[in-house]
Amino acid sequence: MTDPLIPSVNDAYRATLQVVESVEPRIAGAIRSELHDQRASLKLIASENYASPAVLLTMGNWLSDKYAEGTIGHRFYAGCQNVDTVESIAAEHARELFGAEYAYVQPHSGIDANLVAFWSILAHRVEQPELAEAGVRQVNELSEDAWEVLRKKFGEQRMLGMSLDAGGHLTHGFRPNISGKMFQQRSYGTNPETGLVDYDQVAAAAREFRPLILIAGYSAYPRRIDFARMREIADEVGATFMVDMAHFAGLVAGKVFTGDEDPVPFADVVTTTTHKSLRGPRGGLVLATGEYAPSVDRGCPMVLGGPLSHVMAAKAVALAEARQPSFQTYAQQVADNAKTLADGLMRRGAKLVTDGTDNHLVLIDVSGYGLTGRQAESALLEAGVVTNRNAVPSDPNGAWYTSGVRLGTPALTSRGFGGAEFEQVADLITSVLSSTTPATASNGQPGKARYVLADGVAEGTRARIAELLEANPLYPGLEL
Known part of the structure; x- marks a missing residue:
């Protein structure tokens, strides 16, 4: 993102917005404002990044006009030869990049990818003789009688995944999510003293619960996972081993995670988003x-x-x-920057979950500042630092207000930030948090969302941020 755009790219964006503006100028204005806001703020949301101009421009074309339900060579609509080409190329790249036997690139999002995985695992695990008795030749040729067989077979199936407050994702069995309604669900947590996954505890839970699916993966766990060990646990209890690598797919693609830390050689099914650390468009894919x-x-x-x-x-x-090869350099820098950020925060007195990181994200426990995650998130945003509040293990404030703030390095690394810049980022964050105090609600009681930021802190922080961002411009040369 630090290389100047070639003139033709600049012309392409200008022309696109002029066309949009001719129909609905408010939308063109919102698009321009979004670019301005992203250029002017310190983006530290771990699940966000900046896609390349080539990726962004690829989405704005007439492929959007084509229906192509089905799969390559087996569509429910005619005239899909070009979509077949596109899907084949995307799947080829995914297989080669991750070393997977099979890749499915249709999911619209991460939750769609997980739903495809869940239903595929359920369908795969159904006893074939029972389907044969119902006259079913293929799982997608289901009569109502066959669905009745499947419903009975699927009923009371079990899933074991990381708990939300330990860093897991809501699609790993969180009760309000569809995954928590499809399955009987149980969670494994982390060691209360270290914050790390306790594999013996996971194994004990698996032996007791006997899940159909064992899920590994996370959205707010700042460490790596031993997927070889998780595979052993799944095999011991006869579970299908699934990994959701949506957050760290870029570190797998960039060969930062290798050996036992690469999930693809060990999992039956792997899901991911294509944005976040992978730096692509918003979407999902499934490897199997x-x-x-x-x-x-x-x-x-x-x-x-x-x-x-x-x-x-x-x-x-x-x-x-x-x-x-440049992506591997980028991915390693993402991990190096996260470590620099974590070390810088801790030297300045911040309390981090697991006392550091070895992936792309950092989780601050802001209770030491007397704040909730909601208060910290809002104060940082006022000062120009974009983060998101996040639960910490055994969080007393729950999933809405939380006691944590999650930070990620992929986006700013895309802008060219290195260790020196992230050292300054650590200083900015701790200065803001140290200058924020809780405020009382109108009824005189402590408010979990209200806060007061000391005079001048927001303005001073934004001025320092502007200097950092000016030295690392986003889409340099693009003028709209």
């Missing part, structure tokens, strides 16, 4: 072994509707970018 491929390949029509062909094209471009 050959054994599970036929079930995953029926994601449409089993779970998904028509694929977003223009987004699949953008996924292909992003995956092609991730196969370049």
Whole structure:
């Protein structure tokens, strides 16, 4: 993102916005404002990044106009030969990049990818003789009688995944989410003293609970996972081993996570988003072994509707970018920057979950500042630092107000930030948090959302941020 745009790219964006403006100028204005806001703020949300101009431009084309339900060579609509080409190229890049036997690039989002995975695992695990008795030749050819067989077979199936407050994701069995309604669910947490995954505890929970699916992966766990050990646990209890690597897919693609820390050689099914650390368009994909491929390949029509062909094209471009040597350099810098940020925060007195990081994210426990996560998030935003509040293990404030703030390094690394810049970022964050105090609500009681930021802190912080961002411009040369 630090290389100046070639003139033709600049012209392309200008022309695009002029066309939009001719129809609905308010939308063109909002798009310009979004670029301005992203350029002017310190983006530290761990699940966000900046896609390349090539990826962004790929989404704005007439592939959007084509329906292509089904899969490559087996569509429910005619005239899908170009979509077949796009999907084939995207899947090829995904297989080669991650070393997977099979890749399914249709999911619109991470939750869609997980739903495809869940239903594919359920369908794969159904006893084939029972389906044969119901006259079913393929899982996507289901009569109502066959669905009755499946409902009985699927009933009371179990899932074991990381708890939300330990860093897991809501799609790993959180009760309000569809995953928590589809399955009987139980969570494994982390060691209360270290904040790290206790594999013996996971194994004990698996032996007792006997899940159909064991899920590994996280959205707010600042360490790596031993996927070889998790695979052993899954095999011991006969579970399908699934990994959701949405957050750290870029570190896998960039060869920062290798050996036992690379989930693809160990999992039956791996899901991911294509944005976040992978730096592609918003979307999802599923990787699978050959054994599970036929079930995953029926994601449409089993779970998904028509694929977003223009987004699949953008996924292909992003995956092609991730196969370049420069992406490995980027991914390593993401991890190095996270460590620099964590060390800088701790030296300045911040309390971090697990006392550091070895991936792309950092989780601050802001209770030491007397704040809730909601208060800290709001104060930082006022000062120009964009983060998100997040629960910490055994969080007394729950999932809405929380006691933590999550930080991530992928986006600012894309802007060219290195260790020196992230040292300054650590100083900015701790200065803001140290200058923030809780405020009382109108009824005189302590308010979990209200805060007071000391005079001049927001303005001073924004001035320092402006200097950092000016030295590391976003999409340099792009003038709209």
